[in-house]
Amino acid sequence: MRLLKGEQSGNGIAVAASSSVPRVLYWRAAGTPTGELPRHTHLVEPSLLHKVNVTVDYIRPASTATETVPAxxxxxxxxxxxxxxxxxxALVSKGLATVIRYRQDDDQRSxxxxxxLAAEARAIKNGKGLHSKKEVPIHRVADISGDTQKAKQFLPFLQxxxxxxxxxxxxxxxxxxxxxxxxxTCLITFLLAGIECPRGARNLPGLVQEGEPFSEEATVFTKELVLQREVGHVPHLPMHAVAAAAGFEAPP
Known part of the structure; x- marks a missing residue:
């Protein structure tokens, strides 16, 4: 199988066998902390599109929502x-995840x-990552991906x-x-200059608008090419285009 991307939470990845639909897998025994910058990039990004060996440990059935637990x-x-x-x-050993404890009668585990457990014990002993006694630095990320006014203000700086x-x-x-x-330390919306891809399906109030032909193929192509990869860009668009898209544009 090929590794396609890491989940935003850091708790899973998407993989695909040759000519198959991508499938999301979770390492249920290891939980990553929330509310921080993505941790998975450190380990997953260098491995994207490489072959991986997958052993399915178990399948967790779907569950319905309760008063305290979401579905x-x-x-x-x-x-x-x-x-x-x-x-x-590797995530646990670097202090980027913790091992989930199970009941003794629960056989659904890694x-x-x-x-x-041994990797977590070493991480705790060596004060790695979230086990460090040092004060955790606060990472503040400015999200200007959907803010037209902030995008206008930020464009001259990027140029x-x-x-x-x-x-x-x-x-x-x-x-x-x-x-x-x-x-x-910011998030921006980015458009490839000079091209326009087919529009994908959209969820509108009361209905689902179907995507244009080849929209899904175009999205999958770009995902496999650049998702969670390091890229370089040179913004060069006029200001009115920023206002229209609340984003930035550059050559592919």
Whole structure:
């Protein structure tokens, strides 16, 4: 299988066998912290599109919502390794995830549960990541991806900076992306200049608007090419285009 992307939460990844639909897998025994910058990029980004070995440990059935617990769809929980390295164990060993404790009568757990516990013990002993006794730095990210006024204000800064580095956080369509810029600590909407891809399906009040032909193919193509990868860009569009799209434009 190929590794396509990491889930935004850091708790899972999307993989695909040759000529198959991508499938999301979760390492259920390892939970990542929330409310921080994406942790998965550190381990997943260098491995994108590489072959991975997947061992399905169990399938967690869908559950209905209760007063205290939200509903969950069916989840495939698996052990995923690349080059002999268990990704969940690597996250735990770096202090980027913790091992979930189970009831003694619960057999639905990772096939490498003992190794995960050992990795967590080492991380705690060495004060790695979230186990560190140092004060956790606060990461503030400015999201200007949907704010026209902020996009206008930010454009001159980007133009003066010239080429900028970013990570593709999300792919809206074949030509519209959301980028995270580490140096500027902000999220922006980004358009590929000179092209227009077919519009995808949209959920509107009371109905679902069907996508144009080849919209899904264009989106999948761009996802496999750049999603969660480091990219460089040079914004150069006129100000009125920023106002229209609340984003930035540059050559593909």
């Amino acid at each position: 969950f769809s069916e989840r495939t929980c698996a052990t995923v390794a690349i080059g002999g390295i268990n990704i969940a164990e 096939s490498h549960y003992d190794e995960l 003066r900076a010239g080429r900028s580095e970013a990570v593709v956080e999300y792919v809206f369509s074949g030509s519209r992306l959301k980028l995270y810029m580490p140096k500027e």
